[in-house]
Amino acid sequence: MIVVEDVWKSYNGIPVLKGLSIQMPAGKTMIIVGRSGVGKSVLLRQITGLEKPDSGHILIDGQEVSKAHQMHVGMLFQSSALFDSLTVGDNVSFYLTQNGNPKELSKSYLDDLVAQTLEKVGLKGMQKKMPSELSGGQKRRAALARLLVYRPKIMLYDEPTTGLDPITAMQINELIAATHNELSATTIIVTHDLQSALTLGDLFALHHEGKIASCDTKEGFLQSTNPLIREFLQNAIIAPEYLEMIKKSPISLLKEVLKHA
Amino acid sequence: MFTRIKKILQSIGEYAQMVVSMLWASFCHPPKFSLIRNQLFDIGVMSLPVIAITGLSTGMVLAAQAYFQLSDKGLTGTTGIMVAKSMLVELGPILTAFMITGRVGAAITAELGSMRVTEQIDAIKSMAVDPLRYLVAPRFIAMTLMVPVLTVFSCAMGILGGYLVAVQLYGMAPHAFFDPMPIYITSFDLISGFLKSFVFGLLIVTISCYRGMNTQGGAAGVGKSTTNSVVICYSCILLANFMLTLGLNACYWIFYSTGVP
Numbered sequence: 093m094i095v096v097e098d099v100w101k102s103y104n105g106i107p108v109l110k111g112l113s114i115q116m117p118a119g120k121t122m123i124i125v126g127r128s129g130v131g132k133s134v135l136l137r138q139i140t141g142l143e144k145p146d147s148g149h150i151l152i153d154g155q156e157v158s159k160a161h162q163m164h165v166g167m168l169f170q171s172s173a174l175f176d177s178l179t180v181g182d183n184v185s186f187y188l189t190q191n192g193n194p195k196e197l198s199k200s201y202l203d204d205l206v207a208q209t210l211e212k213v214g215l216k217g218m219q220k221k222m223p224s225e226l227s228g229g230q231k232r233r234a235a236l237a238r239l240l241v242y243r244p245k246i247m248l249y250d251e252p253t254t255g256l257d258p259i260t261a262m263q264i265n266e267l268i269a270a271t272h273n274e275l276s277a278t279t280i281i282v283t284h285d286l287q288s289a290l291t292l293g294d295l296f297a298l299h300h301e302g303k304i305a306s307c308d309t310k311e312g313f314l315q316s317t318n319p320l321i322r323e324f325l326q327n328a329i330i331a332p333e334y335l336e337m338i339k340k341s342p343i344s345l346l347k348e349v350l351k352h353a
Numbered sequence: 354m355f356t357r358i359k360k361i362l363q364s365i366g367e368y369a370q371m372v373v374s375m376l377w378a379s380f381c382h383p384p385k386f387s388l389i390r391n392q393l394f395d396i397g398v399m400s401l402p403v404i405a406i407t408g409l410s411t412g413m414v415l416a417a418q419a420y421f422q423l424s425d426k427g428l429t430g431t432t433g434i435m436v437a438k439s440m441l442v443e444l445g446p447i448l449t450a451f452m453i454t455g456r457v458g459a460a461i462t463a464e465l466g467s468m469r470v471t472e473q474i475d476a477i478k479s480m481a482v483d484p485l486r487y488l489v490a491p492r493f494i495a496m497t498l499m500v501p502v503l504t505v506f507s508c509a510m511g512i513l514g515g516y517l518v519a520v521q522l523y524g525m526a527p528h529a530f531f532d533p534m535p536i537y538i539t540s541f542d543l544i545s546g547f548l549k550s551f552v553f554g555l556l557i558v559t560i561s562c563y564r565g566m567n568t569q570g571g572a573a574g575v576g577k578s579t580t581n582s583v584v585i586c587y588s589c590i591l592l593a594n595f596m597l598t599l600g601l602n603a604c605y606w607i608f609y610s611t612g613v614p
Contacts, residue, residue, distance in 0.1 A: 140478075140479045141478075141479075142475050142478055142479060159481060162479060162481035163481045166480075167475075167476075167479045169472045169475065169476055170472070171472050173471060173472040173475065174473075175468075175477075176467075176473070177464075186480065187480045187481075187482075190482045190487065191480070191481060191482065242480075
């Protein structure tokens, strides 16, 4: 379980996170939505330990975030952040070659693992390619493979479908769902793509002005009377079935959710 | 004005902090040999052509000028010693440092800077790998080892260039060119050139890595950081050269000579 308690973070004196608190249950997928620039990615950076909050606490399984936790946290960056100077295969095996015991990791073992992982994300036989030779969608897949190889307990996705065409975005969503099912990892997805969010999320949080304005289940989120959420939903592009869900009664909504689950 | 001074002092403090971390990462927790080997090749072997051209042409010009300027005074016999001493004590270290700044220092800043702005350094950190150990320490070790070696190579090429012009072009006797060298070139000259090149290597790698690791602002930021890094390196090399020359002269008077002029 991840607990964020009264976290404050400023850049050049401008507060971005303003006493943000939220609890993320283990094994669930939480979607964080909100307008650009409110600090959604900043929150992820605090959880990974890339940055330290000015004040407040971030607890993972009851302990403050530390370097030891980084071994169990995987983050898919918005830009994919593949290492330009390494091949796709070397990118995927990076974690193990740097953190693993060299005596236990033979080249053939690593090669097999990389091949299997790349196949899993639909990049079979692309080990020797350089990141610059990949398309945007392929880069996201390769970055996902780089995380899958060390099976983190917490997966963080920073706008995983931004800049991708709808079909590729859907494929990435399927991969995220498959990864979640395989690893049973606590998953946090920051996204503007509400359509993707609705297909993946268990819990939905609205990040507004440096705080979590609301945190609810999918049904609760869609039927919320919170004006901020209503405004957000009205301006989002959502598939017709979800639009209907927003209008329906809780019982028929539950049936719809079960049908789509 | 006050803000600018504060910013400069803050940068110096951060630079000093990073140099200490760099030393710790290089010696207390050294990187893998394969990473150092790659950097030794990139910095050392790949710089040989440019260093050869610089050393050879400088030695040739020195010999041509010395022979031409001294011929009417009957002092052409000093051409060899002039070329050798100038190359070993002053021109070899400084020209090598300048060429390495342009070829390697700029590349280090640009590479690390582009990794910073594309979140690659964050990705390294998020996988519990220390970027200083993985990216900076191999460059630090390779640069401090290779700049003195390249300086020796540059000096050798300079003396060869001087020999070609003085002996092959102007017809000076080969023994007249080489014979005074063992008499007038002292161990102090060699130590002096070596020490300068070592300090220049340290300056180039620390400044280049610092600027690269602290790059902000996308592609434009990378360009700005690279330009700043090269300018700061050149300025620091020139300033350090003056300080070292004064210091070494003082040491010479204390340890090698009987009287201070």
